[in-house]
Amino acid sequence: MRPTALQVTFCPxxxxxxxxxxxxxxxxDPAEAARRRGLPEGAPGRLRCVVPEDDRLTVTHLPVRLVPLDQGLPALTSLAVGRQSSDSLRAWRTAGLIAMGHRDGSQLDRLAELLPPAANPISRDGETVWRPGPLLRTFLRDTHRTFARPHGRPDRLREVPAAAPAEVRVSATLRPYQLEGVGWLRAIAAARTGGVLxxxxxxxKTLQTIALLAGRPGDRPHLVVCxxxxxxxxxRELHRFAPGLxxxxxxxxxxxxxxxxxxxxVVVTSYxxxxxxxxxxxxxxxxxxxxxxxxQIKNHTSQTAKAARRIPAAVRxxxxxTPVENRLTELWSIMDYTNPGLLGTTKAFAKRFAEPVEQRGDTGAAGRLRELVAPYLLRRxxxxxxxxxxxxxxxxVACSLTSEQASLYRTAVSRAWDTGFGAGIxxxxxxLKLLTELKQICNHPAQHLKQDGPLRGRSGKLDRATEMLAEAVSEGAQSxxxxxxxxxxxLLARHLxxxxxxxxxxxxxxxxRQPDRDVMVARFQNGDDxxxxxxxxxxxxxxxLNLTAAxxxxxxxxxxNPAVEDQATDRAHRIGQDKPVDVYKLVTGGTLEERIADLLERKRSIAEAITGTGEDWITRLDDAELRKLVLLSEAEVAE
Structure with missing residues (x-):
């Protein structure tokens, strides 16, 4: 009886x-079934396989698709297996993860005991049945040998040439680094794996991705979730750069x-x-x-991340x-969408990388992680x-507290210490509640007290912002x-x-609403007035958003988190900007804002070890450190 589920085996x-x-x-149609799972298609052939039939082992001659090891292994190891997957597919995916160093090699003997009959081929001479132990050892030998070759290593994804300008089917002139990005994306797609741009x-990033989509065969739809x-x-960008899509x-x-x-x-939808x-x-x-x-999918336990992993695609x-904002597990979650299994399980990743890097500053572990993800992550x-x-x-830009703000600030800090913070969650x-209160007090007493007004004269920060924006308006600049x-x-909109x-x-x-948002952005960018x-x-x-008019x-x-602020700043300082951009960060002197301004720059190290972004840190401070952070310096209060 011929199996109906997609099977996989290894043929020495x-x-x-x-x-x-x-x-x-x-x-x-094994080729179509493999393609739908995101697996590579190889040359057709025939192979004698040991398959279960009527509870007995029999030799059956079946049609197959032969895929070179260096082409098929990355796709196999990145494949997410579910309840509908065959036992042979599960077994050889595990073998691939062991071979690539993502699973404990001691599992090999146990895997040999459990290797299902459908995963065992007969040699091409038709005479010798490969038993599980020798077959797995040959697979590991061939894997290590193949991926030690320059052409077979995943690093080849970073060695591909830039796309030729004449071959890029978009209505735009791409910069050299963008052509390199398109070349890398095409290599990712050709390997039928996944990547993080x-x-x-x-x-x-949008233009480079559109260039990839515009050059695809067009036999299936594409999905963009944003x-x-x-x-x-x-x-708008798709219509502008690839009107034929x-x-x-x-x-x-x-x-x-x-x-x-x-x-x-190209189907565009929201999260x-x-x-x-x-x-x-x-x-x-x-x-x-x-x-x-x-x-948006950095939390691997969120429903959004789980939904993303359910989307079947040849290329993800x-x-x-900001592939890492707070913790390295965010990188794991994003990579688990693009390359399932590449970084192992969350527990294994935490033990091998996250804990050594985040808790001990282990540069060796950071380097190994960087090397592992480098072929599949392009960052410039x-x-x-x-x-x-x-x-x-x-x-x-330093701002002073008004006396009203100072009084509210002192009260909030005293109340928090009198109550205590407890433990755990x-x-x-x-x-977080205290930090929010203090930030709102620094913004304006009306925000903290849930008042409509009055606004003028009650906040040093509001007064300073008003002065600065008045100067920009008088210069004819947009902000x-x-x-x-x-x-x-x-409150700001009404006051200004x-x-x-x-x-x-x-x-x-x-x-x-989305239509009103589009009109608002278009008017700010290109409006007559x-x-x-x-x-x-x-x-x-x-x-x-593109807001380069500012x-x-x-x-x-x-x-x-400094990464979030950098993202916002880059709405103006991005491709298409033809003016210098002045960025002002308002900080209330003598408060937690001033101290955070210093700390933020010193707390980027964990993420920068991998991708150069920032991380969450503040709720981990002990009481003494937290008190130094939030205590008001009376010298900064405006009289």
């Missing part, structure tokens, strides 16, 4: 000096609820709809699946300027490759103002419009 070469091949077989903000705020931007906006109440998407089309429509989206056979702003890509920094960008000048929550709080954004005699100061936040100030919620507008960026309140 008759010539011991040559590596063997991986073989997919079983269903009526982690270029610095503003270097054109934050709601950039669904419209993706659609059909675009389907899977968004809104009139979106498709069933059936297949057109072959060759919220990925969750809502996961059953339909996971049933589609995608060519390239792209997770934009992939920090993740785009993010703006300072290294985009030297033609105008200068970015960053400044810390309770401590974490209470520290972005970032705040993480919607309430503060609304009144004080600077402006018709309105628009505020882009998560509650703005653009508003001189655009207030942006850090979460709603800190990623994916030459001033003002961070009204500080984020706990």
């Amino acid at each position: 070469d008759p010539d011991p000096s040559e590596p063997g091949v991986l073989v997919w077989w079983g269903p009526p 982690a270029d610095d903000m503003g270097l054109g 934050p709601t705020s950039v669904v419209g931007n993706w659609a 059909p675009v389907v906006r899977h968004h809104g109440t009139d979106r498709a609820t069933g059936g297949a998407f057109p072959a060759g089309s 919220s709809l990925l969750l809502r429509d996961i059953t339909m989206l996971a049933d589609q056979d995608w060519d390239v699946a792209v997770m934009d702003e992939a920090q 890509l993740a785009l993010t300027g 920094l703006k300072a290294d490759v985009a030297t033609d960008l105008p200068a970015k000048q960053e400044s810390i 309770e401590r974490h929550g209470r520290i 972005l103002v970032f705040t993480q709080y919607r309430v503060m954004g609304e 419009a009144e004080r600077l005699a402006l018709p309105e100061v628009p505020f882009l936040h998560g509650g703005v 653009p508003p001189p100030i655009l207030i942006v919620s850090l979460k709603a507008g800190g990623t994916g 030459s001033h960026v003002l961070h009204y309140d500080r984020w706990w």
